Amino acid sequence: MSRLEHWRGLALALLALLVALAPLSLLLTVFGDGVALLDWAFLSGTPEQAGRSGGIGPIILSTAAVLLLCLAIAVPLGLGTALFLVEQLRPDGRLNLGLQWALDGLGAVPSVVFGLFGHRVFVVELGWGYSLLAGGCTLACMVLPLFIRGCEQALRDCPHSYRQAAAGLAISRFGYLRRILLPFAAPGIAAALVLSAGRALAETAVLLFTAGYVMRWPESVFDSGRTLAVHIYDLAMNVSGGSPASAATALVLLGFALLIQLLAWRLGRRPAAFAR
Amino acid sequence: MSSSTPLFLRHSADRLLRAASLLCALAAAVILLLILLFLTQASWPLLQSPGDLLGAVWQPSKGLYGLQAMLGASLLSSLLALVLAVPCGLLVSIWLIFYAPATVARAYTGLVGLMASIPSVVYGLWGLVVLVPLLNAWVAPGASLLAAGIVLALMILPLLMVQADALLRESARRHLPAALCLGVSRWAAIRRVLLPALWPRLWPSILLQLGRALGETMAVLMVAGNVVQWPGSIFDPVRTLTANIALEMSYASGPHLQALYLSGWLLLVLALLLMGLARLFGSRT
Numbered sequence: 001m002s003r004l005e006h007w008r009g010l011a012l013a014l015l016a017l018l019v020a021l022a023p024l025s026l027l028l029t030v031f032g033d034g035v036a037l038l039d040w041a042f043l044s045g046t047p048e049q050a051g052r053s054g055g056i057g058p059i060i061l062s063t064a065a066v067l068l069l070c071l072a073i074a075v076p077l078g079l080g081t082a083l084f085l086v087e088q089l090r091p092d093g094r095l096n097l098g099l100q101w102a103l104d105g106l107g108a109v110p111s112v113v114f115g116l117f118g119h120r121v122f123v124v125e126l127g128w129g130y131s132l133l134a135g136g137c138t139l140a141c142m143v144l145p146l147f148i149r150g151c152e153q154a155l156r157d158c159p160h161s162y163r164q165a166a167a168g169l170a171i172s173r174f175g176y177l178r179r180i181l182l183p184f185a186a187p188g189i190a191a192a193l194v195l196s197a198g199r200a201l202a203e204t205a206v207l208l209f210t211a212g213y214v215m216r217w218p219e220s221v222f223d224s225g226r227t228l229a230v231h232i233y234d235l236a237m238n239v240s241g242g243s244p245a246s247a248a249t250a251l252v253l254l255g256f257a258l259l260i261q262l263l264a265w266r267l268g269r270r271p272a273a274f275a276r
Numbered sequence: 277m278s279s280s281t282p283l284f285l286r287h288s289a290d291r292l293l294r295a296a297s298l299l300c301a302l303a304a305a306v307i308l309l310l311i312l313l314f315l316t317q318a319s320w321p322l323l324q325s326p327g328d329l330l331g332a333v334w335q336p337s338k339g340l341y342g343l344q345a346m347l348g349a350s351l352l353s354s355l356l357a358l359v360l361a362v363p364c365g366l367l368v369s370i371w372l373i374f375y376a377p378a379t380v381a382r383a384y385t386g387l388v389g390l391m392a393s394i395p396s397v398v399y400g401l402w403g404l405v406v407l408v409p410l411l412n413a414w415v416a417p418g419a420s421l422l423a424a425g426i427v428l429a430l431m432i433l434p435l436l437m438v439q440a441d442a443l444l445r446e447s448a449r450r451h452l453p454a455a456l457c458l459g460v461s462r463w464a465a466i467r468r469v470l471l472p473a474l475w476p477r478l479w480p481s482i483l484l485q486l487g488r489a490l491g492e493t494m495a496v497l498m499v500a501g502n503v504v505q506w507p508g509s510i511f512d513p514v515r516t517l518t519a520n521i522a523l524e525m526s527y528a529s530g531p532h533l534q535a536l537y538l539s540g541w542l543l544l545v546l547a548l549l550l551m552g553l554a555r556l557f558g559s560r561t
Binding site (some may be wrong): 004005008009012013015016019020022023024025026029030033076077078079080082083084085087088098099101103104105106107108109110111112113114115116117119120141144148172173174175177180198199200202203204205208211229232233236237240243244247250253254257258260265 | 286289290293294296297298299300301303305307308310311314315318364367368370371372375376384387389390391392393394395396397398399400401402403404405406426430433437461462463484487490491492493494497498521522524525536537540543546547550551555
């Protein structure tokens with residue numbers, strides 16, 4: 001039996017190795033193809049020849065702008081929702097059940113559908129055109145359920161005895177939130193925020209239909225601008241000879257994504273893979 | 277707020293807080309309703325004649341908007357991804373828990389976490405630069421249903437493995453000592469006791485990952501070849517519903533645009549159905 005068991009272990013290890021080959025080859029490819037182009041001039045420069053040469057300065061700026069807009073909308077809305085779910089609702093109530101279904105539903109909506117929705121509402125109906133603002137708003141809708149779930153978890157981790165003690169001292173609910181609950185949950189909330197930013201950073205399809213793919217330096221939130229992910233896609237698919245620049249951009253995006261994951265991992269107690 | 281919740285004294289700030297947080301919470305529900313509403317409205321003219329939409333021919337210039345082949349491609353590539361990812365994920369999780377040395381297992385878990393954080397467009401880029409040429413050397417043209425299935429499988433694997441790992445550990449804690457006491461070998465215990473115990477509880481996450489695979493756009497768009505057809509084999513290029521939206525959205529107008537919105541509506545309904553099923557399964561076990 002032990003000999004058979006030995007072979008089983010070996011076979012499983014081989015399978016695991018085979019599976020691991022894919023991400024390893026991905027990292028090697030992106031690093032190998034991209035690292036030669038990567039320097040300060042690339043990070044700060046303006047793209048030339050449809051992105052084949054030059055840098056990705058305006059693209060990094062657009063990405064940051066979209067991300068900031070997205071978080072500026074999603075954070076207050078999400079935190080408010082999480083506070084309502086944890087603080088104001090009976091766990092067995094009908095409203096709670098309905099909201100949980102709605103949140104799970106929103107979390108299950110495919111990103112391309114958010115893109116269609118954002119295009120219709122923000123780009124066409126509200127008349128913002130392809131703009132950073134439209135992209136940020138649509139992304140905010142998309143990351144909202146993820147952020148709410150993270151905050152909800154962080155808030156629920158606060159021990160019940162804290163609330164009892166606060167009530168015993170006749171502190172108002174507002175005072176309890178501000179002085180006790182939120183400071184306690186702050187690391188968890190920060191982790192949820194970072195994970196949501198990571199999700200928004202990785203998104204491409206939504207931004208194709210809402211933020212557009214103009215490569216100029218954006219001057220206001222009503223300008224169109226392309227993000228890193230859109231730039232990678234466009235260079236790889238639509239620009240012949242764009243692969244090296246695409247890999248270098250992918251390396252930058254991957255760097256940001258890993259940094260974010262690491263940050264979330266340090267901040268929160270939950271590992272990154274629970275993000276969805 | 278359970279019945280044992282201590283009551284706070286009422287203050288005006290508290291009432292304001294309650295109103296404000298209620299508004300926020302309703303916003304999430306309202307967004308979902310708005311998405312449903314807008315997509316239905318945008319595809320309404322075409323929704324009234326559902327027969328035409330099931331046609332096999334997609335030629336927007338001739339006014340033919342058959343979604344059948346692309347819906348098929350979406351379903352096939354997602355199912356292929358599940359067929360690849362579920363057994364692999366389960367077996368590797370078993371290896372990690374029962375066979376691998378502790379340091380190797382820790383490093384491997386780190387790698388899986390890293391896989392979860394790679395953006396989908398980077399998977400697409402890797403597929404385009406490495407996987408497609410590799411498959412092309414085997415069976416032309418390389419950009420195919422199989423390539424899409426493999427890339428999707430890699431994308432859903434990390435989350436499946438996290439779930440499988442947690443479930444396996446729990447069912448091992450519950451059942452493994454008893455099974456071993458009966459004199460069963462470890463492998464037999466894993467195969468006959470742990471896996472059957474875990475299987476029903478893995479279903480919800482499998483359904484959720486199926487929904488994710490169906491909705492994935494960029495990675496599939498970059499490796500699937502984007503030919504609208506029913507694939508004759510897994511080596512034929514296909515175009516999924518999501519890829520079609522991303523490709524044609526930039527120039528579509530009129531009924532063509534309505535057809536794209538309709539494919540989005542279809543994806544939305546499918547995703548919500550899968551989510552509902554997953555929740556039903558989840559609440560029953």
